[in-house]
Amino acid sequence: MKQSNRNTIIVLSLGIFLIIAIVVSFQIGRYNIPIKDLLGVFMSKIYPLHQFWPDKMETVLLNIRLPRIILACLVGCCLSAAGAAYQGVFQNPMAAPDILGASAGAAFGAALAILHYGSSIMITFSAFGFSLLTVVLVYFISKKAGGKSILGLILSGIMVSSLFSAGTSFIKLVADPNDQLPAITYWLMGSLAGAKNSDIKFVIIPMVIGLIPLILLRWRMNVITMGDEEARTMGVNSNRVRLIVIVCASLITAASVSVSGTIGWVGLVIPHLARKLVGNNYKHLMPATMLFGAIFLLIVDNVSRNLFTTEIPLGILTAFIGAPFFIYLITRKGELC
Template sequence: MSTTTETASKATPQESTEANPEANPTGAPVATLAAKNERRRSLFTSSYPVIMLIALAILLGVTYLSLITGRYPVELDELFRILGKNWFGMDLKVYKPAENMLLTVRIPRLLAAGLIGAALAIAGATFQAVFRNPLVSPYLLGVSQGASVGAASAILLGVGTSIAIQGSALAGGLAAVLLTVSIPRLLKNQSTLMLVLSGVIVGGFGTAALGALKFIANPETQLAQIVFWQMGSLQDVRAEALTQFALVAVPCILLLLAMRWRINILSLGDNEARTLGINLTRTRGITILLATLVTATSVCIGGPISWVGLVIPHLCRLLVGSDTTKLMPLSVLMGASFMMFVDTLARSLTSAEVPLSVLTGFIGTPLYVALLLFGKVRVK
């Protein structure tokens, strides 16, 4: 099955030009024609700085909304007093319970949600560019299933503290990806297709292993904890876990942004990348490693949150096209805003916390359908 995306994929203009030489009467390079066609397809490519400013304004607005909204609302003047006292050393009188809630719960959780959203969005954009498939998600290589098995194992072993679960989830996710990468090497076939198939194999095995762990789990205690973790939540995130997460996620995000020009060349295809002097094996390996690492750390903190790494890159691609030099920075801002908004809903809608994947599914599914209809994605 092949996928053609008029608004997203660079494969379509390349394939049509290669298959029909008359479509390129000027003799211009395929990459140049693809770029021109992509600029025509995107809605606001010429207004990229304006789009970035709007995305930044949305991020700041969602940040403010998240800080004051919740089961315990915080007034604007109280928020400023708390931030002024703790961040700028000002001698201000504050309401102590509100101060404790903001500093120990709400702000760490807000930052974690923003980082997770940015990480999953840029990982999704990276995988979609590297594999030249707009239907690829950050969980392609089995990191979600591996992390779920690791977290479930920690719960069954009775070390159900948040730090232990996060560490086990990270180890399980990285082990799954390592196994996925090792299979093509063992078979001496390191093509992109074989890597994708290896991810499917490892993901299927991880799903089966997780089902076995659920079967033997205590249905009154352990099973509920496993299921809730799988649906995603940030209720246990505190400053220590956030710091550890940021030490891995932020450098990976920055490195991916620094490599976005090379990733853009990879998305043109292997032949074009070789012609432009790109070391395919090294560049593809580094980008996959960084995207996988940032995805694994995100999963270990918040669980396997669905749709973010698939929907956000599509939305950004509709706005600025498939040029990753523009797509990836916008994905970071939009992904952070989306996850911060979803987490605010999760802790505000009801007295009990709503799992994140429930909300991302309800929001992401219709949004993705709308993007497919608007972008005219066809599956042949």
């Protein structure tokens, strides 16, 4: 079987597995929902059916589990896609969605909103706005720095991230230890608890705007991974493509972090796992990474809300999974090259 056909089958299989994972996710939880009732609730939104399920079940399904499952898939998809995109344009296997400070900026914005007793939508909006502001600052600082653009971006990202992290630490220092500080700390650990349909409406547009170009630019991303000289000989403007990819990846990262909090390792680990399945060609790598990321975060979120009576923040679980995996990678010769 040709490698291309094999990769296509793998991508389709990941899509089928994601659908299965979504159906299972709807059923499991503190309130068990049988498959018959699950199908009945959703079919009733299309065709008029006699209601044979309790009202409480429909409320749990549509107002609690549906937005949480959708957000888990969207956030996992976007963080993974951003990680794969950054690793390609920066030609760095250690690149992650927070490499340009998007997560640090979002954390500062959320903490600032919590300090001023902002509502949940204000916290989300503030996190999103400061996340984008951070990336813009990084870009303009790197342009002023001169030298190699990639190295300048990475170094500027490290410096600006440190600045916003210090700001977040100061906010935690002056926050009310009985009310605001626990809220800030919990947000920083990442969670999808309390996900609402309004969160989906807030992030779906920037996520779609960011994901579509990343999918359409897959061939050009393959070219710029070979280096700027090679890209120039093939008629590809590497600087323009790199800027578009960075803008789109930063947009979906900001949208994701604004509703989920800080969730590490997803954008770093999942692209490497996808490469093991379909190789380095972005034609298959990008869709495989997006599907794999959605599956991964959905499963992790299911574990988070069902393992114990108290939910485990997603950032803790992804670190427990991601860190050992990367230890395995760096101890194997050539795995990160």
